Amino acid sequence: MDFDSVMSYTLRIGVIISIALIILGFILLAQDPTALQRLASRHSIFNTSRVSPIQVLQGLNRFDGVDYILFGLIVLIATPVIRVILGLAGFIAERNKLYIVITFIVLLDLIIAIFIIPFLYK
Amino acid sequence: MINLILYLLTLLLSSTIAGFVGSLTGLGGATVLVPIYTLFLGIPLPYATGASLISTIATSSGSASAYIKDKITNVRIGMSLEIATTLGAIVGSLIANIIYKMHLEDILFIIFGIVILSSVYVQLTKAKDELPKNVKPDWTTKLFKLYGSYYDQALKTEVEYHGIRWWLGEIVMFVAGLISGLLGIGSGALKVIGMDWAMNLPLKVSTTTSNFMIGVTAATSSSLYWVFGYIEPVLAGITAIGVLIGALAGTKVLVRIRNSRIRFIFIALLIILGVEMIIRGVFHGL
Numbered sequence: 001m002d003f004d005s006v007m008s009y010t011l012r013i014g015v016i017i018s019i020a021l022i023i024l025g026f027i028l029l030a031q032d033p034t035a036l037q038r039l040a041s042r043h044s045i046f047n048t049s050r051v052s053p054i055q056v057l058q059g060l061n062r063f064d065g066v067d068y069i070l071f072g073l074i075v076l077i078a079t080p081v082i083r084v085i086l087g088l089a090g091f092i093a094e095r096n097k098l099y100i101v102i103t104f105i106v107l108l109d110l111i112i113a114i115f116i117i118p119f120l121y122k
Numbered sequence: 123m124i125n126l127i128l129y130l131l132t133l134l135l136s137s138t139i140a141g142f143v144g145s146l147t148g149l150g151g152a153t154v155l156v157p158i159y160t161l162f163l164g165i166p167l168p169y170a171t172g173a174s175l176i177s178t179i180a181t182s183s184g185s186a187s188a189y190i191k192d193k194i195t196n197v198r199i200g201m202s203l204e205i206a207t208t209l210g211a212i213v214g215s216l217i218a219n220i221i222y223k224m225h226l227e228d229i230l231f232i233i234f235g236i237v238i239l240s241s242v243y244v245q246l247t248k249a250k251d252e253l254p255k256n257v258k259p260d261w262t263t264k265l266f267k268l269y270g271s272y273y274d275q276a277l278k279t280e281v282e283y284h285g286i287r288w289w290l291g292e293i294v295m296f297v298a299g300l301i302s303g304l305l306g307i308g309s310g311a312l313k314v315i316g317m318d319w320a321m322n323l324p325l326k327v328s329t330t331t332s333n334f335m336i337g338v339t340a341a342t343s344s345s346l347y348w349v350f351g352y353i354e355p356v357l358a359g360i361t362a363i364g365v366l367i368g369a370l371a372g373t374k375v376l377v378r379i380r381n382s383r384i385r386f387i388f389i390a391l392l393i394i395l396g397v398e399m400i401i402r403g404v405f406h407g408l
Contacts (some may be wrong), residue, residue, distance in 0.1 A: 004193065004197065007197070011183040011184075011337075012183070012184070014183060015180055015183045015184045015366070018180070018362075019180070019362070019363060019366065022359040022362060022363060023363070025355075025359060026359065026360075029356075033123060033126065036126065036356070037126050039354070039355065039356045040126055040129055040130055040356045040357075041129075042163070042164050042165050042166070043166065044169075044354050044356070044357075046354065046355070047169070047172075047351040047352065047353060047354050047355075048172075048347075048348040048349070048351055048352070048353040048354075048355070049348075049349065049350060049351025050351070066355050066356075069355045069356070069358075069359040070355050072359065072362075073176055073353065073355070073358055073359065073362070076176060076179050076180055076183075076362065077176075077179060077341050077344045077345060077348075078341075079179065079183045079337065079341075080179060080182070080183065080337035080338040080340070080341040081338075081341055083183075083337070083338070084201075084204075084338060087197065087201055096267075098265070098266070098267075099198065099201065099202070099267075102201060102202050102205060103201055105205050106201060106204045106205055106208055106338070109204075109205070109208035109209055109212065109342065110208060110338070110341070110342060112212060113208070113211070113212050113215075113342040113343075113345050113346055114345040117212070117216075117346060117349070118345070118346075118348075118349040121349050121350075
């Protein structure tokens with residue numbers, strides 16, 4: 001199996017897992033219609049500024065529907081990031097120096113967006 | 123209770139339609155989704171764009187996997203251009219956050235409308251599936267290894283190609299990333315222009331590579347939108363599922379209705395949505 005196929009499968013599996021988690025989250029939420037009612041509104045005040053990914057992971061043990069949906073969204077956001085990391089690995093294997101640097105810069109941009117700016121913003 | 127189910131079904135149906143139309147017109151689900159959510163369902167713009175960014179990742183990752191397997195996507199060229207799209211996405215998301223903080227979203231409505239109308243214009247004027255003119259490689263072709271080949275099923279031949287003007291491609295990609303972060307869309311049309319017009323790559327390579335890049339751009343903006351609080355879980359969750367279903371159905375139908383009148387009906391619909399977005403922005407701004 002070549003590198004492109006690995007990348008291709010990673011993307012597909014990532015999407016499938018994330019959609020499955022989101023659907024599971026909705027099934028869990030449906031057990032508690034009042035909670036769902038509060039969230040499912042045009043002007044719901046619950047949004048992601050209030051939850052950190054760590055809190056989401058903790059919520060999974062409690063079978064909290066919202067946390068399953070949020071975890072699904074995190075997996076979805078993570079798929080392209082994993083893709084870039086795989087790309088980096090591929091260029092390292094090819095010993096393609098210029099592209100190792102290029103992919104590293106892309107990864108750096110992602111790290112800035114995912115870790116550095118959120119940390120400064122808090 | 124019935125209201126609740128009705129609301130959820132409306133969201134699912136609207137996002138499926140958006141994914142379907144977006145895939146048939148080649149503009150992506152978000153371009154149709156955000157106008158429907160804001161103009162017809164009264165969802166606030168930050169939540170609508172947050173949900174649409176998420177759905178953009180789902181469709182990009184979902185369909186990119188098929189194209190990489192077909193070997194049309196040029197992973198190398200895509201990666202080299204992502205430097206600019208991710209940087210643009212960071213800048214765009216930060217500007218969007220400032221605009222929302224200052225309650226100036228009317229400006230975003232107007233920009234959104236202009237982006238829809240200009241991408242429709244580009245689509246209508248472009249010759250389809252034509253191979254690019256044969257131009258001499260320049261210094262960037264060699265340095266960044268901007269070449270490749272793919273098997274063209276329509277022409278039944280292996281097409282060899284090379285790209286030029288990498289720097290111009292990067293500039294266009296920065297703007298594409300900026301628009302993506304600002305409006306929560308994939309900016310696929312602009313990315314295609316960057317590769318097809320600026321870098322002289324074949325249209326098939328440009329569209330599939332653009333689709334592949336959209337996910338990384340949207341992931342950059344999404345994580346910032348997450349921190350700013352523009353992602354509402356129920357809305358984003360349903361939208362991701364709906365747009366993905368619509369987009370997958372769209373690709374199945376696409377082969378059959380290529381260049382038919384149905385496509386023009388959808389393009390007309392997009393023009394109406396674009397005009398409505400501008401009107402909405404202008405009148406609220408007054």
